[in-house]
Amino acid sequence: MKYIDEFRDGKLARQLTAKIAAATSPGRAYAFMEFCGGHTHAIARYGLASLLPANLRLVHGPGCPVCVLPIGRVDMAIELVLDRNVTLCTYGDTLRIPASHGSSLLKAKARGGDVRMVYAVSDALAIARAAPEREVVFFAIGFETTTPPTAVAIVQAAREGLRNFSVLCCHVLTPPAIAAILDAPAAPLDGFIGPAHVSTVIGSAAYDLYAARYRKPVVIAGFEPLDILQAILMLVEQVNDGRAEIENEYTRAVTPGGNRKAQALVAEVFELRERFEWRGLGSIPASAVQIRAEYAAFDAERRFDLAYQAVADHKACECGDILRGVKRPQDCRIFATVCTPEHPIGACMVSAEGACAAHYAYGRILENTQ
Amino acid sequence: MTAKAHYVRPLDLKQGRVDMSHGAGGRAMQQLIGELFVRHLGNEALAQGNDGAVLTGLTIGRDEVAVPSAARDAAQRHPFGERLVMATDSHVVSPLFFPGGDIGALAVHGTVNDVAMMGARPLSLSAAFIIEEGFPLADLERIVLSMARAAQEAGVAIVTGDTKVVERGKGDGVFITTTGIGLLPVGRDVGGARARPGDVILLSGSIGDHGMAIMSARAHLAFDAPIVSDTAPLSGLTEALFASGGEIHVLRDPTRGGLAATLNEIAAQSGVGLLLDEQAIPVKPEVAAACELLGLEPLHVANEGKLVCICAAPDANRLLAAMQAHPLGREAARIGEVIADEHRFVQMQTAFGGRRIVDWLAGDQLPRIC
Numbered sequence: 001m002k003y004i005d006e007f008r009d010g011k012l013a014r015q016l017t018a019k020i021a022a023a024t025s026p027g028r029a030y031a032f033m034e035f036c037g038g039h040t041h042a043i044a045r046y047g048l049a050s051l052l053p054a055n056l057r058l059v060h061g062p063g064c065p066v067c068v069l070p071i072g073r074v075d076m077a078i079e080l081v082l083d084r085n086v087t088l089c090t091y092g093d094t095l096r097i098p099a100s101h102g103s104s105l106l107k108a109k110a111r112g113g114d115v116r117m118v119y120a121v122s123d124a125l126a127i128a129r130a131a132p133e134r135e136v137v138f139f140a141i142g143f144e145t146t147t148p149p150t151a152v153a154i155v156q157a158a159r160e161g162l163r164n165f166s167v168l169c170c171h172v173l174t175p176p177a178i179a180a181i182l183d184a185p186a187a188p189l190d191g192f193i194g195p196a197h198v199s200t201v202i203g204s205a206a207y208d209l210y211a212a213r214y215r216k217p218v219v220i221a222g223f224e225p226l227d228i229l230q231a232i233l234m235l236v237e238q239v240n241d242g243r244a245e246i247e248n249e250y251t252r253a254v255t256p257g258g259n260r261k262a263q264a265l266v267a268e269v270f271e272l273r274e275r276f277e278w279r280g281l282g283s284i285p286a287s288a289v290q291i292r293a294e295y296a297a298f299d300a301e302r303r304f305d306l307a308y309q310a311v312a313d314h315k316a317c318e319c320g321d322i323l324r325g326v327k328r329p330q331d332c333r334i335f336a337t338v339c340t341p342e343h344p345i346g347a348c349m350v351s352a353e354g355a356c357a358a359h360y361a362y363g364r365i366l367e368n369t370q
Numbered sequence: 371m372t373a374k375a376h377y378v379r380p381l382d383l384k385q386g387r388v389d390m391s392h393g394a395g396g397r398a399m400q401q402l403i404g405e406l407f408v409r410h411l412g413n414e415a416l417a418q419g420n421d422g423a424v425l426t427g428l429t430i431g432r433d434e435v436a437v438p439s440a441a442r443d444a445a446q447r448h449p450f451g452e453r454l455v456m457a458t459d460s461h462v463v464s465p466l467f468f469p470g471g472d473i474g475a476l477a478v479h480g481t482v483n484d485v486a487m488m489g490a491r492p493l494s495l496s497a498a499f500i501i502e503e504g505f506p507l508a509d510l511e512r513i514v515l516s517m518a519r520a521a522q523e524a525g526v527a528i529v530t531g532d533t534k535v536v537e538r539g540k541g542d543g544v545f546i547t548t549t550g551i552g553l554l555p556v557g558r559d560v561g562g563a564r565a566r567p568g569d570v571i572l573l574s575g576s577i578g579d580h581g582m583a584i585m586s587a588r589a590h591l592a593f594d595a596p597i598v599s600d601t602a603p604l605s606g607l608t609e610a611l612f613a614s615g616g617e618i619h620v621l622r623d624p625t626r627g628g629l630a631a632t633l634n635e636i637a638a639q640s641g642v643g644l645l646l647d648e649q650a651i652p653v654k655p656e657v658a659a660a661c662e663l664l665g666l667e668p669l670h671v672a673n674e675g676k677l678v679c680i681c682a683a684p685d686a687n688r689l690l691a692a693m694q695a696h697p698l699g700r701e702a703a704r705i706g707e708v709i710a711d712e713h714r715f716v717q718m719q720t721a722f723g724g725r726r727i728v729d730w731l732a733g734d735q736l737p738r739i740c
Contacts, residue, residue: 001655001658001659001662004662008721008722010721010722010723013722013723014723017723044726045667045720045726046720046722046724046726047718047720047722047723047724047725047726048722048724049724050724050725050726051722051723051724102382106389106390106391107387107389109389109390110387110388110389110390111387119589225722338379341729342391342396342397342398342401343379360729361727361729362726362727362729364713364715364727
C-alpha cells in the first residue's frame with residue numbers, strides 16, 4: 001500500500017532499533033507511556049516490545065475511549081434502550097463494554113433492545129431521518145478526534161429541525177487525563193508518546209503545560225510502527241540530555257495550533273464538564289465535555305432526564321494501577337484467568353486498544369519466553 | 371513464568387440469551403457448542419470436533435449400510451473399506467448476491483468444502499430452504515441456478531431438499547442449509563488433532579477476499595480494483611493434494627474467524643504451537659487496503675475458497691507444488707511451522723521484525739458473512 005508500507009519497513013526498523021539500543025544507557029531504566037490506544041494496538045500488532053532493549057518499558061496508557069468509559073455511563077445507554085425504547089446507535093466496540101449486573105449493550109440487544117452498530121455519526125442521523133416516529137440516540141464516545149464529527153451532526157440536526165435525534169455525550173479530553181496520571185503518586189514515567197490523531201485536532205502546543213509543569217518530555221508520533229520507534233528514540237535522547245520538551249515526530253499531520261475549524265465547531269456545541277468519571281482513573285475535573293444549553297434539545301441526558309450513577313469497578317481489578325503504569329497487565333491477579341477478552345472484568349480488557357487486551361492478544365508470548 | 375490456567379465462565383443457561391458473538395466463529399461459539407450441543411448430543415462422531423464427522427462403524431462395500439447408488443458406484447471404483455463422512459452448513463449471508471458469488475454458490479461450496487476438509491470425496495448434498503414471504507421468485511431462481519452450476523462444478527448432486535416459508539419479517543430473504551455426504555478413501559487420516567511439532571503449514575492462496583467482498587458490498591465501498599469473493603469448491607484441490615502422495619495431517623478451510631481462528635482451533639486440538647511468517651502469508655493489495663481503511667486484520671477475515679494444509683515436513687515441497695499446479699492454489703505458500711508449545715499459542719514473526727501472538731478475535735467482527 002502506497003504511503004503506508006514506507007512506514008512499516010522492516011529494514012528501517014532494524015536500523016532504528018539498533019540506534020535505540022545504542023542510545024539507552026545500560027545503567028538505567030526507561031519507562032515511556034504511549035497514551036493513545038492506537039499506539040498500544042500498533043505496538044502489539046507489530047511486536048515492537050520484542051524489538052526494544054530490556055531496560056526500556058512501554059506503559060500502555062488510558063487512551064482507549066471504550067476502556068475508560070465508566071460502568072454508569074453504559075448503564076445509562078442500556079436504560080435508554082430497554083426502558084425508554086430508543087434506537088441507540090453506537091460504534092461496534094461499545095457493544096461489549098461490561099455494565100452493571102453482567103449486562104452489556106450486546107446483551108441488551110439480545111433482549112430485544114434496538115441497538116445499531118454504525119461506522120459514523122452521520123449513519124445515526126440517517127437512521128433518525130428515516131424513522132421520524134422513533135427516538136434515535138447516538139452514544140458518543142471518544143477523545144478530541146471523534147468530538148468534531150459529533151458537533152457537526154448536532155449542528156446539522158438543528159439546521160434540519162430533526163426532532164427525534166439526540167446524543168448521549170461521553171466525549172473526553174486527553175490533556176487532563178495525562179495530568180491526572182502525573183499527579184498520582186508513584187507514576188514511574190520518564191516521558192510520553194503523544195497521541196497522533198488527537199494532536200491533529202488540538203495541536204502540539206496543547207501539551208506545553210506538561211513539559212513545563214511536570215518536566216516530562218512528550219514526543220507526538222504517528223500510528224505507524226516506524227513513527228513509534230522514531231518517537232522512542234527521540235524520548236531516549238531527551239531523557240539522556242535531561243530535556244523535557246514537546247517534540248513532534250508526526251509533522252506530516254500535526255501543527256502547533258491544530259485544526260482551528262474543528263476546534264471552533266467543538267466550542268460552538270460543547271462546553272467543559274465540571275468533572276467526569278474515567279473507568280480506572282476515577283473522577284477527573286474538567287476532563288470531558290457536555291452539550292451546551294443552546295443545543296439542549298439534542299442532549300439525551302436532558303431529553304430523557306438521565307441521572308449518572310457511579311458504579312464501582314470489580315474489587316480484584318487493577319486497571320487503575322495498570323493505566324498509571326504502576327502495574328503491568330500480567331501483575332493483575334485476574335488477568336487472563338477470570339478477566340479475558342470474552343469476559344472482560346476491567347476496562348483495559350474491553351477493546352483491542354486496551355492495555356490488558358493488547359497484552360492478552362499479542363504480548364503474552366514475551367512473558368512466556370523470557 | 372508460565373501462562374495462568376484459563377478460567378472460562380460457564381454458559382448461563384438459566385438467565386443468559388444468545389447474542390451475536392455466539393455465531394461469530396470465536397471462543398463464544400466454541401463454548402456454546404461444547405457446553406450445550408456436544409454436552410447433550412455427545413457421541414463418538416461428534417467428539418471428533420472437526421467440521422464434519424467420519425461415521426465410525428459404517429463401511430461402504432458391505433451389506434450393513436444402504437448407500438445411494440452414486441456412493442455405491444464410487445465404492446466400486448475404490449477399494450473395499452471406505453468410510454462415510456457427513457457435514458452440514460447453514461447460510462445466512464447478507465447481501466444474498468455479492469461480487470464473486472451468491473448465497474446459492476456459497477451453500478454448495480460451504481458443505482462440499484467441509485466434506486473435502488475431512489479428506490473425503492463429496493458425493494451428494496441435501497438443501498433446505500427457509501424463505502421469507504414476499505421473496506421475489508426471480509431471485510430464488512437465480513439462487514437455484516447458481517446452486518446447480520456450483521454442484522455441477524464440484525461434481526456433486528443435490529439429491530433431496532426441504533422448503534419452508536415464514537411470514538414477512540420473520541426471516542431475511544432466504545436462508546439455506548446444506549448437508550453433504552462423502553466417501554473417505556482408505557488410508558486417509560486427516561483431522562484437527564493431528565498436527566505434530568516439525569510439521570509444515572501450507573496455505574492455498576490469499577486471505578480475506580470473501581469477508582472484504584461482503585464488507586465492501588455492504589458498506590457500498592467502491593475500490594478501483596473491486597474485491598471479489600473467493601468462494602469455490604475445494605474438493606478438486608484436496609484430491610490433487612492426495613494424488614501427490616504427500617503425508618497430510620490436517621486440512622481446514624479458514625472461513626468465519628479467518629485464518630487466525632482456524633489456526634487457533636488446530637493448535638488447541640493438537641496441543642501444539644504454531645509459528646507463522648507474516649511476510650509469507652498472501653494478501654491481495656486491494657484486500658489489505660480495504661482492511662486498513664476499515665481497521666480490520668486480514669487474519670481475522672473470512673475466506674470461502676482457501677485451505678490450510680499441515681503436513682509432514684519432508685513432503686511439504688511436493689504438496690506445495692501440487693497446490694500451485696491447481697487453478698485454486700496458484701498463490702499457495704508455505705506460511706509457517708508447527709512447534710512444541712504447552713501454551714498452544716499461534717505466534718507470528720511480523721514483517722516488521724517483531725514477534726507476536728495471533729489470537730482469536732473476541733466478539734463479532736462481521737455478522738452474517740456466510
